[in-house]
Structure formats: structure tokens, C-alpha cells
Amino acid sequence: MPRAKSKLGAWIDRTSFRAAEFLNPILIKEGRQALKSRGFSVPFLLVLLACLFWSFLGVSINENVYYGAVGWDFFSAYYLILAFPLLVIVPFGAFRSLTGEREDGTYELLSITTLRPLQIVNGKLASALMQMAVYLSAVAPCIAFTYLLRGIDLFAIATMLFWLVSASLLLSVFCLMLATLTTAKHWQVLMSVMVIAALMFIFFSTFPIVLEGELQRLPWGLAVETWEFWAGSFATFSGVSMIGALSYSVAHAQLKFPTDNRSTSVRIVMLLCSVVYTSWIGWASYTFSESADDVIAPIAISAAFFFPFWFIMGAFLVGEYGELSRRIRRTLPKTMAGRMFTAWFIPGSGTGYVFTICCAGAGSIFGIVMGFYADLRLPNTNTMFRFIDTRQLVQILVYFPLYLVFYLSIGRLLVVGLRKRIHVGVVASLLLHLIILATGCIVPFAVDNISMQTNFRDMETRHIIETTNVFWVLIEAYEDNISGTIFALHLLGLGGVSMILILLNLNSVIKEIRQQRVAEPKRVREEKAAQAGPPAPALPTNPFSD
Amino acid sequence: MISRGDRPMIELYNLHRFFGRTRAVDNISFTVREGNVFGYIGPNGAGKTTSMRILATLDHPTYGDAYVDGFSVVDDPDHVRRRLGFMPDYFGAYANVNVYEYLDFFARSYGLRGKDRLKALKYTMGFTKLDGLAEKPMTGLSKGMKQRLCLGRAMIHNPSVLVLDEPAAGLDPRARIQLREMIRELADKGTTILISSHILTELAEMCDTVGIIEQGQLLAMGTVEEIRGETAEHAAVHIQTLDEMPRLLAWLHAREDVAQVSSEGKNVRFDFQGDKDAQAKLLKELVQENFPIIAFGAKERSLEEVFMSITEGKVQ
Secondary structure, X not given: OOOOOOHXXXXXXXXXXXXXXXXXXXXXXXXXXXXXXXXXXXXXHHHHHHHHHHHHHHHHHOHHHHOOOOHHHHHHHHHHHHHHHHHHHHHHHHHHHHHHHHHHOHHHHHHOOOOOHHHHHHHHHHHHHHHHHHHHHHHHHHHHHHHHOOOOOHHHHHHHHHHHHHHHHHHHHHHHHHHHHOOOHHHHHHHHHHHHHHHHHHHHHHHHHHHOOOHHHOXXXXXOOOHHHHHHHHHHXXXXXXXXXHHHHHHHHHOXXXXXXXXXXXXXXXHHHHHHHHHHHHHHHHHOOOOXXXXXXXXXXXXXXXXXXXXXXXXXXXXXXOOOOHHHHOOOOOOHHHHHHHHHXXXXXXXXXXXXXXXXXXXXXXHHHHHHHHHHHOOOOOOOOOOOOHHHHHHHHXXXXXXXXXXXXXXXXXXXXXXXXXXXXXXXXXXXXXXXXXXXXXXXXXXXXXXXXXOOOOHHHHHHHOOOOHHHHHHHHHOOOOOHHHHHHHHHHHHHHHHHHHHHXXXXXXXXXXXXXXXXXXXXXXXXXHHHOOOXXXXXXXXXXX | OOOOOOOEEEEEEEEEEEEOOEEEEEEEEXXXXXXXXXXXXXXXXXXXXXXXXXXXXXXXXXXXXXXXOOEEOOOOHHHHHHHEEEEOOOOOOOOOOEHHHHHHHHHHHOOOOHHHHHXXXXXXXXXXXXXXXXXOEHHHOXXXXXXXXXXXXXXXOOOOEEEEEOOOOOOXXXXXXXXXXXXXXXXXXXXXXXXXXXXXXXXXXXOOEEEEEEOOEEEEEEOHHHXXXXXXXXXXXXXXXXXXXXXXXXXXXXXXXXXXXXXXXXXXXXEEEOOHHHHHHHHHHHHHOOOOEEEEEEEOOOHHHHHHHHOOOOOO
């Protein structure tokens, strides 16, 4: 501990020493490294120089600087200077920080300490936040200068900086998650190139948004004074946060020990994502709607994002292994009721399969109920959303889970079958599902188009041929080209096959949920008892009482 | 009740680790008791590092289990990590970090706080003789200093078990002796140590027990003396007799288990094929034949000779 000579210095030393005890060790280590590293000091100096350069250039070329309100012009330039380190350097630094540790072998040394995976992820994020703060402090005097130039208010400055820091944090979490996905050197190199390219793309995408002042009007061009602005901002922020939370939980899960439960927390966040998105879409549809169409159309559009999300998540979950380690089995619920409700959150291919279907099914039912409720409650006026009706919404919200069940069931049967011969992990499972989906779409499409050249058919026959082509059928459903008969035939055919596929999957699903809870080993119980301290001494009893 | 020294600190039960078709560790079982130093010997690719990595919770077994102080490395890695310090065969350096900061980071990572951390740092730096190097950047350290720093990192949280993978590799004789003294001192304080090395003479001096591993299998295990004895199928025997040298030479030449007989004065030297029991039987027969034997000695083989005779140098 360094010792200062003056009383104040000594007090600062003592206080900072005590405060540092509560900080994440990774933050302290990376802070120390950053202070000595050129990788940090050079970009920092460049940001300072860029700000200085723009200050001189801006003042010299802008004739209105003495009389007009030019704060916004100056701020835009400083904002873009700041955006580069925050959107490119900091997230890429977070990515390299973890991949670099894996390359140098220091991650292994870190992983066998008592630091938990969550602390490792938090440490890396805290380090990213610290860097953001330093870059912000470099640009802060210039931003204060723009306020003095007028033309921009404090609220706009705060809002824009808030979104920039949020974006930087989100990108850092996402990059950290990517860094945990692979340990193979060649994949890491490939991923590094992709990450830097994506970050540069995002950085350059901010140019038109900033220069045209769109960011200041977020969300959706609403006026700041309105409560809708705040609700919309909060909705946007919570939606973005959910992506961050999902990336965070995946990164945390990936760093866990192989026998740890890597799935439950990710499933909870997946479910939370669905609930948050569904709630906001539902709320926004009602709040801003003047007619039933304003509700039904956004739900139908959201479904186009909601179900692909669950297809990808489902493909990952189906790729999990169902054999639970003794460590996980210790945490299984004790009661029958507990097991019934939480069984779908425990790791495993079968539980993941049921979990995905249930979540997608619940979303679908929610959408249908909302559609009917809007249809009954709100008037049907001709608004801009008058391109979809309740019947179409029902069709779309039935097709989506049906196809999800169809493809996930086939995918899972294949994964289970292949595992008897080879190892199939989560990434392989996703690839397999994508191949099955592509086959299910391309084959009928090719058959339909090739045979069309020789034998022209009506649309109804084509709809039957294209039954497994989810993209064809859904586009037709959105365009209201699916007749009641075809819908019934699809329902009967696809529904029937899906039911059979569910039954085929059910046997292995039941095996997974019947796993028995195991007791903690004696040594662990002893350790817990030792940590809890000696048992409290028995109180003296009254010899005269009964 | 298990007394100190009897308590099993490292236990491997039917440990298997396969990488595709390669059986890196193939059914290894052994126990190391508290305060003992166990030497792990084997050619490159024998499975030493893999089994050590499993113990350090860096890898997990395909079958079987390993325990550190009664905690399974598969099911309770968090408990194991609190008790175990691992020194791998690589350095694992951070850029722009000096010796003190490096140790301080690991002390914090092991949950040491406040005065406990400062005490641990002071003790570790003193023990590993790194006091004078606190401000030195890691990149400027010699091999010997790096190894001492690695040992310091492994022992910063005062673990009851230390797993050291090739700690003496590439060290000069002085640094090797220093490291050996440190390891012996740690063992004397009750730390259980599992150490692998290619310098077998050092292991023989340092270890209470050794295990010889090849192609993922444990071929022999015991004290150095036991292993020498168990595997002693050949011995260089020396006999000193008062008289009857020609009859003795003829008697030895007639035996099938004796070869390369040479004599000088009253001394006879020959290669004898047989273990210690057979050597005792040979002596008994010599006495029964009324040879005036005044000295009988069988030269013990070195650990290197034992290692060479047991292993075949095969790798998978």
C-alpha cells in the first residue's frame, strides 16, 4: 500500500485502498495494464488530438461561430470522434481481452481461481466501462464547449451520450459473448475479422443518424415533451437491454465448468426476452392504435421476428445433452409440483424442445387473443395498416408454431439419432436444423417450378406441393392467398405429421425429466457445516417445567 | 479418525480421458496422502499433463473421477480450486504487469482481501525470493525467476495441494536446487505435492512416492526403493570370497541366471537375473555350497535405469 506524507494524501490512500477491496480483480488488473499500455494511450491521445483539430478547424471555417447557434454542428463532429472509440475500440478491446487471454493461456490460470464465471464477465465489462469513462472524459471539455455555442440543449447532449454509451455497452457484451463461443485459433482469427468489420459498419452507420439529428428524436420521431417519448425510449432501451441480457447470460454460461448448469439461466432470459417484447408490442399497439388494424398488423409483423428467434433458440436448446451431471442433479426440485414446473428449465435436448414449443405456443395464443380482442373492441377504419385482417392473423399465428414444431421435431430426431454414432453439439445442431429447413423449402420449390414448365397448375395445387416450404406458405398467408380449404388441408397434413413427430420425440423427453435428484456428498455437507460455524449451544432448560 | 499424514489428499479412481481414439489417460488410480510428494514420471505424451489438468479442474475425465481433499473434481470444482494450486508447464504472462501486480491480481482472484492479501503477498514473495523483483516487469524475468513467480502464483492462497507440471524444465542447476528446496519445504509444512519432471534423479531425492506412466497407464507405483526393488530383474552382484575362487567361478558359470562373470583377486562381479528374493536365494545357495563368502552386494539400479526398463518410449 503506497503511503502519502500529508494527512489528506494518507486519507485518500487509505480510502482508495479500502474501496479497491470491493472492486473486481480483473478491473484492477486491466486498469493497471491500461495505464502502461500503448494500446490504450495512443487511441486516447488520438481522440484528444482529433477533438483539438476539429475545434480549431471548426472555428476557422465556420463563419457563424461568433453570432449564430452552431453548437449542434460542433457537437455532431465531437460525437462522431467519440463514437469511434466507443463503438469500435472498446467493444473490440473487450473481445480481444478474452480471446487474448485464451491464446496466452492466462484464461486457464484465471479459470482455476475462485473467481466465478459471472465475476469474469463482470470484470471484463467493468473494464470496458472504465475505458468508456476515460474516453468520455477526454471529449467532455469539448462537449461543454458546444453547449456554450448554443443550438443544443443539455437534454439533447445527455440523451445522445446515453444512447452512445448504451450502444457501446451492448456491443461490448455481444463481443464478449462471441469471444466465449470458440477456443480454436482459426475460428478466433476469423471471428476477429468479422467483429472488426461489423463494428466499423456500425460506426459508419452512425454518420447519417448523427448528422441528420435523428438520434435526438429517438424514438420514432416523438416530441420530447410527450409521455409517449419517454415510454417509447424506455421500450427501446428495455428491448436493447434484453439483447444485452441474452448475450450476457450466454457469455456467462459458456465460461461455466462443463458439469455446471449452463442452460437454465439462458432459458430464463430467453423467456424474459419474449415476455418483454410481446408486452411492449401489445402495449404499443393498443396505445397508438385507432382501429383494430393498428393492432393486428403489428402483431402479424412481429410474429415474423418472434418465430425465427424461437427457431434458432430451439435449435440451440435441442443441441444440448440430456445426461445431467451429479452436480446439476443435486439442484433438482424435491417436490413433484416443483419438478413439473421447473423441469423445462433444466438442461437437456428434450426439455429444450418442449420449452421452445411451449414458449412459441404461448406467444401465438397471446397474439390470437389480442387480435380477437382488438377486433371486438376497436372500430375497423381504413388506416395505413389495413392490409391484414383477423382471419389472416389467425392463419399466420397457427402456421408459425406449426412449422416450428414440424422442423424442430425432425431436427431433434436426427440429432438424437446421430448422437448414437458421433458427438453433436449446439452449433452442429443449429447447422443441422438450418439444413433441414433449407431442404424442406428448396425441394418442394424446385419440384413445383420444374414441373410448372411442363404442366401448369392452379395455385391451390401449388400450395399443396409447397406445404413444407414455410417461406412460400407464410408469404401467401401475408398476401391473403390461402383459402380456407388449403388452410384446413395444411392444418390436417402438417398438424398430423407434427403430432406423430411429437409422439416420436416424447419417449426420450420423458426419460430426461425422470432424472432423480441426488444428495450432496458427505464431504460437501461437512464443508458447509464448517463454514456455517459451530452449532449454537443449547439453552439451559428450566428443571421445574414439564 | 484419520490422523495427519494418513488423510488422502489426492485420489484418482479409474480415471480415463479419451481424445477421439487416443487414450490419453487410461484407467489410472492412485492416492497421495497428506504432506507427501508424489513424482509423476513418464515420457512425453504419456498422459501426465492430461491427468494433472483434470486434477486442476481444467479438463474433465471421460470416465472415472478424481478427488482433492475428498472433493470431486467433476462435481465440486469450486471446492477443489480453493484447495489446489496448479503450476502448468507454461508461464501465462500478462503484458504491462510487474511481479507484485501479477501476484496481487491472483491473490485478489482467490478471494484474499485486505490484510490477509498483504500478508499472503509478503509471505509468498519472501518464500519464492521475489522480494527484490516486485517492480520488475514480467517480460524482463529470467526463466528461473519466472518459475519462482509461477510457484508463487500457485501457492498464493495457501493451498493444501500443489500440482506442479515440469517445474524444473529449462532451469540452470542453481535455480533447480532452489526450486527443489522450496518444494521440500512446502511438503515439510504439510502441503501435498504432485510433481512431474523429466529430471529423474531430482524426483528420486524429492519424492516420497513415484508413479511411472506410459500410454496413459500407470505401470508402477511406490516409493523409489519399492520401484527399484519391484523392477529389479537384473542386478550387478559383487562377491568377495576368502578362498576357492576357481570352484566359485565354475559354479557361477554353470548357472543360467548368471552372466558376464569377471574376477579380480578375491572379488567376483557378475550380472544376475533375478529380483531381491532370488538374490537372497543365491546367497543362501553359496553358503550351503560352503564357499567362504565374506561380502555380498547387489548394486541398486538408478531411477533412470528403472524408468528405461519399465517404459518402452511409446507414445500414442
